[in-house]
Each structure stands twice: as structure tokens, then as C-alpha cells.
Amino acid sequence: MFRDGCIGVTVDVRAYRLSAVQKTAYRLAAKCTAIIGEVREHSLVVTLTFAPxxxxxxxxxxxxxxxxxxxxxxxxxxxxxxxxxxxALILAHAFSRTSLPPRG
Incomplete structure (x- = not known):
């Protein structure tokens, strides 16, 4: 429901990680501000706040x-x-074939 320029959405943290919620909020920053609440039981309330x-x-x-x-x-x-x-294996292999000077 859109009220006072905001929409509240609920995210089930058993299905979505907090880091995914944060990245999503960042991706939509041009359209709204996402205010991430605290986790209660398995729910996370996110309030999407919009320009007037x-x-x-x-x-x-x-x-x-x-x-x-x-x-x-x-x-x-x-x-x-x-x-x-x-x-990690691919990176280790790639760097094992270089002649980087030792650190020290």
C-alpha cells in the first residue's frame, strides 16, 4: 500500500540474504530510498521511500x-x-605462472 510517499515490503530472510537485500536497495537508489529494518523472526521489513x-x-x-x-x-x-x-583455484593457477617479485 502506497501511503505518505512510502511502501512497506516484507522479505523472508530464510529465502533471501541480508546482503542481497542491501545490494537490491543500492540498485534501486535512483528510484527510491530503502530503509532496512531489523530482522524479527524470519521477516525483514523494508520501507521504500519515494520523492514527493x-x-x-x-x-x-x-x-x-x-x-x-x-x-x-x-x-x-x-x-x-x-x-x-x-x-580461487583459477586465480592461484594464473598467478603461479607469473614471475612476481617476492614481498618482504
């Missing part, structure tokens, strides 16, 4: 985009987690 010139239709569309972007960010987090060891 923002209409209800635009605010509701931004709230929809929030959840679309949140899913994208959560999937990025999972892929990053699942591929961390492979990326």
Missing part, C-alpha cells in the same frame, strides 16, 4: 522491481558461493 513527485503507479512498479532485483541478487550470491573454490 512520485505517483502511486510508479511506486508500486518500483516495489515490484524490488522483488525482481532481489531474486537476481540472491541468485548471484548463491552462484558466487558455489563457485568460490573454483575461482
Amino acid at each position: 513527485t512520485t505517483g502511486e503507479r510508479e511506486a508500486l512498479e518500483t516495489a515490484r522491481l524490488f522483488f525482481q532485483e532481489l531474486l537476481d541478487q540472491e541468485l548471484r550470491e548463491k552462484v558466487g558461493e558455489q563457485t568460490a573454490s573454483l575461482r
Whole structure:
């Protein structure tokens, strides 16, 4: 519900990490300010605050985009987690073939 220039959305922290919520808030910063509340049980309330010139239709569309972007960010987090060891191995191999001077 759009009231006083704000929309409150609830995020289930069993499905989405806080870091994904924060990245989503950053991505939508041009459209709104996301005020992230505290986790209570398994819920996190995020208040999307809009400029005074923002209409209800635009605010509701931004709230929809929030959840679309949140899913994208959560999937990025999972892929990053699942591929961390492979990326470390690739980097280690790449740097093992260089002749970097020793630090000291």
C-alpha cells in the first residue's frame, strides 16, 4: 500500500540474504530510498521511500522491481558461493605462472 510517499515490503530472510537485500536497495537508489529494518523472526521489513513527485503507479512498479532485483541478487550470491573454490583455484593457477617479485 502506497501511503505518505512510502511502501512497506516484507522479505523472508530464510529465502533471501541480508546482503542481497542491501545490494537490491543500492540498485534501486535512483528510484527510491530503502530503509532496512531489523530482522524479527524470519521477516525483514523494508520501507521504500519515494520523492514527493512520485505517483502511486510508479511506486508500486518500483516495489515490484524490488522483488525482481532481489531474486537476481540472491541468485548471484548463491552462484558466487558455489563457485568460490573454483575461482580461487583459477586465480592461484594464473598467478603461479607469473614471475612476481617476492614481498618482504
